[in-house]
Amino acid sequence: MVTIAAARQPAASFADVVEVVVARPDVGSDAVCASATLLSDRELERARRFAFDSDRGRYVVARALLRQLLAARLGARPESVELASGARGKPALTGRCAASDLRFNVSHCEDVAVYAFASGREVGVDVEAVRALPDADDVAARWFSRHEHATYRALEPRDRPLGFFQCWTRKEAFIKALGDGLYHPLDRFDVSLAPGEPARILRVEDVPGDQCPWRLEAFSPVPGFVAAVVTERLEGDER
Template sequence: MGPGPRRGAMLLQRNGIPPRAGLWPGFCLTPRKAVSPRLRSCGGGMAFRQGIEPMVPVTPRARAATAPYSDDPIDFVVTRPMMSHAAGAAVALLSDAERQRASRFLFDRDRDRFIVARACLRQLLAARLGTPPDSVELVYGAHGKPALAPCYADTDLRFNVSHCDDLTLYAFSCGREIGIDVEAVRPIRDADDIAARFFSQREHGAYRALEPSDRPLGFFQCWTRKEAFIKALGDGLSYPLNRFDVSLAPREPAQILRVEDTPGDRCGWRLESWSPAPGFVAAVVIGDRE
């Protein structure tokens, strides 16, 4: 939901698919921890420790997860707040600019989702910064991605956010660029035409090879994986979708297969995909340490 348009939201909206808003990578601070860890495996082999991360009542139903990547954990928080109860309390955490932006939404549902998602982001950043949520200062880059203000320039954590319907995913990483995306798996109008237009040649061939019953999941696995990669890059609209390939078949590992002329296993990025809730698919892309 940044001030600038997301590539994914724009392309989906142009082709009759309701836009699903998200944020872009930026910077945040401090150590990560999982509470009451419970290990499970997910997607392409990344292990998640799930537990509850303390949240104020804005997010009455929240799950936190930490995924180890090399020697650094990756934090994930998944929230499904009860919007009607959360928005009133959440608005107090927003900046004046965020409140003004919230007031421009035409529908209460969209406004409440923005308010709660941004308040949750502030809570999560504040917990890592050791500062009150309403004092967290955010700035925006050329492509609309939020980052912490220059006063936090010595930090090395990155964050990314995506949400779809009432589900919001937050990802935090220390020293690695990160991108995350989530979508509801659903039949969509003209999916085959959209795939032909926006998937790479290799991806389109893999999509066409799927059984019709597998195509909705294959479509959104491809879409979220590509979107997560673009968000990790932080290049917004400037990076062509056909310059990289991702896997998409439902029963195959999540992989970046190619980035320009570099094979995926040497491209410096790692991709994982999983279902954060029934009926949803998500992807996260993590870069090598800088």
């Protein structure tokens, strides 16, 4: 496992409220078999629905690691951690585990998995490999806000892949923190995206970003990847 300490990490004040773990799990056949013993029947059924063995293996290992990380924070056995999904897919603890008020979120891309944990506040995370997409301009025109799209179009062509995925991970982390997923209209909020610009939520509906109850941090978990974490602000938090 690789922790965030091995990469550029979120600000120290952010780490006080959110714990981030970055992993590159072993997805060999032995690891997949061992990991499968920790999963619930529902998780194993979901794993069987993957069309490709590589995707199935990554899911099984990443899900088992999530259970191990949660178990370590709950003082429980990994296979006894009770998990559920909200109406729009956000994972959460349930049953006796819910009393801990531990919130979490997970994202994975290729062989990189990022886990975020927070106590008593919602959290969302997303990670992507920076790469050139043939339809990136069309995706940006359709899904970015008007402000974000204008900023993206103003970037030099060489900067657009990084700008695209900085925007995408930040927006994904925000809607995952909300628990709405892609049900939430992506043009109702703006995030910063230009390379070298601080990661910020600029607007949520008609509320300026510095007045909204959410905080954004971005980082590179491993070379060639970008990630973002959004967490809920609580009364008394610094802005």
